[in-house]
Amino acid sequence: MRCISIKRLKIHELEATLRYLHKDDQVWTRKSAIYGEIQDKAIKSFVVFLGKIVIAYLIATSLRNGNELALKVSNFEASVPAAFFLFAVSLLLLISAMAFNHLSAAMTLKNSLATKIKLIGFSVNAYDLLQNRSDNALGVPVVINPFFREALPISSMLAHLLLIAMFTILVPIVAFGYYVFDELVMLGMNSQISAPERISAFAGAAITILSAMYVVLFHLPLPVIKNTxxxxxxxxxxxxxxxxxxxxxxxxxxx
Structure with missing residues (x-):
């Protein structure tokens, strides 16, 4: 039985849709521009969600006062139940998970297109730089030179370390997700708050788990059968x- 991830199916879906468009969109250069634009927008969208997560963390940790979030400025004071706010944060985590999956698929789409062109000395990163679609192509530790081979695989090592460093950005997000889940469970089990707050807390905890499952299942190859x-x-x-x-x-x- 063959296994295919949802990510792979979504990439195939985009490529199949692109084939219905104008023939000029089928050439490699045009595809590179389209996929590069998709990737750039995905990066910007994910960075925006990262900023919102940081703001949500600062609010949740600095304004927390028991079962409420309270803000007092001079003679003005406002408060909101912590369960309601953390429920909204769980929705933010779910949307951020969608944005991460979109970014992951966009990067895979762009990289897979880069591997389809086989020209001696041709660099896709350098091509993007010349087309004003990259700002740091010359700093990427990927070297294409058929005449020399490194005695020590420094460039490939740097490329893998750079990739690992990029994925470490998920560590604080996962930690914050666990913090939100733990707080929501504690609020849901707190008998001193109202029933709507407890329901919101348990619903938020479930959404937080769904966010983590969504990222994993989106990338995990799952068994499929032919629709004969x-x-x-x-x-x-x-x-x-x-x-x-x-x-x-x-x-x-x-x-």
Whole structure:
């Protein structure tokens, strides 16, 4: 039985959709521009969510007063139940997990395209730099030179260490997620708060677990089976007198 991850299926979904577009979008240079733009937007979106997580952590730890979050400025004072705020934070973690999965798929898409071109001395990173789509290509420790081989694999070691360093950014996010989960469980078991607060706490704890499961299951290869019925009817439907998929898409896009 074959195993395919949801991430791989989503990448295939995008590539299949791109094939319906204009033929100019099928050339390598155009694909590189499209995938690079998707990756850049994904990076910016994920960084924004990281900033929101940091702000949420500062609020949760600095304004906490028992079962509430209280803010007092001069004669003005406002408070909100901690369970409600942490429930909103759990939703933020879930959306951040979606943003991370999107970024992971976008980076894999861009890297897989880079491996499809085989030209002596051609560097995809240098190409992106020349096309003004990269700001640090010359600092990436990936060297393409068929005439020399390093006596010590320094460049590959640096590349792996850089990749590990990038993934360490997930450590404080996981730690914060555990903190939110632990606080929500404690609030849910607290009989001194109202029922809506306890329900929100348990719901937030479940959403926090879902966020972690979502990231893992999105990347984990899962067993799949062939949809023979769908394949059979899809093939029969594409035969004349039915129009082809390209013709149907062209009619739809012009309508």
């Amino acid at each position: 019925k769908g394949i059979r009817w899809g093939f029969l439907y594409s035969l004349p007198p039915h129009p082809s998929d390209q013709e149907k898409f062209s009619r739809w896009s012009r309508s």
